Amino acid sequence: MTAATPPPAPAPVPARFSINQMTVRQLPLPELVRECVRLGVRGVGLWREPVAQYGPAASAKLVRDAGLEVTSLCRGGFLTAVEPAARAAALADNRAAIDEAATLGTDTLVLVSGGLPPGSKDLAGARARVGEALAALGPYAAERGVRLAIEPLHPMFAADRCVVSTLDQALALAAPFPPSQVGVVVDTYHVWWDDTAPAAVARAGAAGRIHAFQLADWVTPLPAGVLNGRGQLGDGAVDLRWWVSLLDSVGYRGPVEAELFNEELWAGDGAALLSDTTSRAALLLS
C-alpha cells in the first residue's frame, strides 16, 4: 500500500455558526454536545422539549461545561387564543420558557405567534392579540435578561401555526417595545421569497432588532403538512450566500444558526448530518 493522500482540510468552523438542535433531533443532547466539541462548533440553539427531558439545569451545565454557547431557545409563542383561560395558560407557559432561557444562559427566546383559533377567520385580530401578549411578557423577559424574538413563518403556515408571515409584520409588532425586549428572527426558509424582506432586514438591523438569524434552504416538492421539508443548505432555491451578505451589510454580528426540519435527514446518521451541515455552513460563512 502507498500512503493515502490526506483529504483536503475542511473550512474552519466560523465562531458565529450555531447548530439548531432540531436539525439533528436524532442526537440526544449529550451526543449533540460531544459532536459539536469534536467538530469545533461553538453554539447550539436548543428546544424546550428535549431540554425538559434532560432537565433545564442539567442541560445548562452540560452545555456550559463543554464550552458551548446557547444561542437561542425555541420556542415560546402560540399567543392567539381568545378565551381568557387559554390566554392565561399561554402567558404562563411563555413565562416558563423565559425562565428556561435564563437558566440556559441564552438571551434569546424565539416566539412563533400561533395560528388562527379554531373556526376563526380573523387574521388581524389574532395578530393584535400577539401584540397584547408581548406587552405582558416583555418586562418579565427583560428582568431575566431575555429578548423576545418574533419569528415570521412562511405564509403557508398563516392559518394553523403563525399569523405573522412577514418581517414587516414582525417589526410592526416589535415597534412599541425597546429592541432590548422585542426583536425578530430572520429565517431564510420563511422570508426568502419576499421582495420586501431585504428592506425590512435593513430597518431591523439599524434598529438593533435582529435577535436571531437562521438558515435553511427551500426544496420542492413540499411534503404533506409542509412542516418537515426544509432543504439542506445549498440544495435549494435560496441564495443563502446573498442573505448572509445582507445580514452582514446591515450590521448583524450575532450567531448564524442552521435550522432544518427534514424527515429524510432525520432518518439518517445524526453525527454525519451535523458534520455535513457544519461544512456547508462554514463555506457559506467564510
Added chain:
Amino acid sequence: MTAATPPPAPAPVPARFSINQMTVRQLPLPELVRECVRLGVRGVGLWREPVAQYGPAASAKLVRDAGLEVTSLCRGGFLTAVEPAARAAALADNRAAIDEAATLGTDTLVLVSGGLPPGSKDLAGARARVGEALAALGPYAAERGVRLAIEPLHPMFAADRCVVSTLDQALALAAPFPPSQVGVVVDTYHVWWDDTAPAAVARAGAAGRIHAFQLADWVTPLPAGVLNGRGQLGDGAVDLRWWVSLLDSVGYRGPVEAELFNEELWAGDGAALLSDTTSRAALLLS
C-alpha cells in the same frame, strides 16, 4: 304517504358567478355546460388543455350556443426561461393562448409567471423576464381584444411555479402597460394571508386592473406537493365574504369565479360538486 314539504328554494345564482372548469375537472365540457344551464350558472372559466381536447372552435360554439359566457382562459405564462430558444417557445405558446382566448370570446387570459429556471436562485431576474415577456405579448393580445391577467400565486409556489407572489409585485409588472392590456387576478387562496393585499386591491380597482377575481378557501393540512388542496368555499380560514365586499368596494363588477383544485373533490360526483359550489357561492355573493 303524506305530501312531502318542498325543500327551501336555494339562493338564486348571481349573474356574476362563474365556475372555473378546473373545479369540476371530472366533468367533460358538454356535461359541464349542460349542468351550468340546468343550475342557472351563466359563466365558465376554461382551461387550455380540455379546450384543446374538445377543439377551441367547437368549445366556443358549445358554450355560446348554451348561452354561457367564457369569463377567462387559464392559462398562459411560464415566462421565466433564460435560454433564447426556450423563451421563444414560451412566447409562441402564449400567442397561441391569446388566439384561443379570442376564439372562445373571452377578454381575459390568466398568466402564471413560472418559477425559477433549474438551478437558478435569482428571483428578481426571473421576475424581470416576466416583465420583458409582457412587453412582447401585450400588443399582440390587445389587437385580439384579450387582456393579460397576471396571477400572483401563494409564496409556497415561488420556486417551482410562480415567482410573482403578491399583488404588489403583479401590479408593478402591470404598471408599464395600459390597463386594457395588462392587469391582475385576485385569487383569495393566494393572497388571503397578505396584509398588504387589501391596499393593492384598492389600487388595482382604482386603476381598472382587476381582470379576474377567483374564490377558494384555505384548508389544512396541505397535501404533498401543495397544489391540489384548495378548500371548498366556506370550509377554511379565508373570510370570503370580506373579500367579496372588498372587491365590491373598490368598484370591481366583473365575474367571480370559484376555482378549486382538490383531489378529494375531484374523486366525487362532478354534478353534485358543481351544485354544492354554486350554492355556496350564491350565499357568499348574495
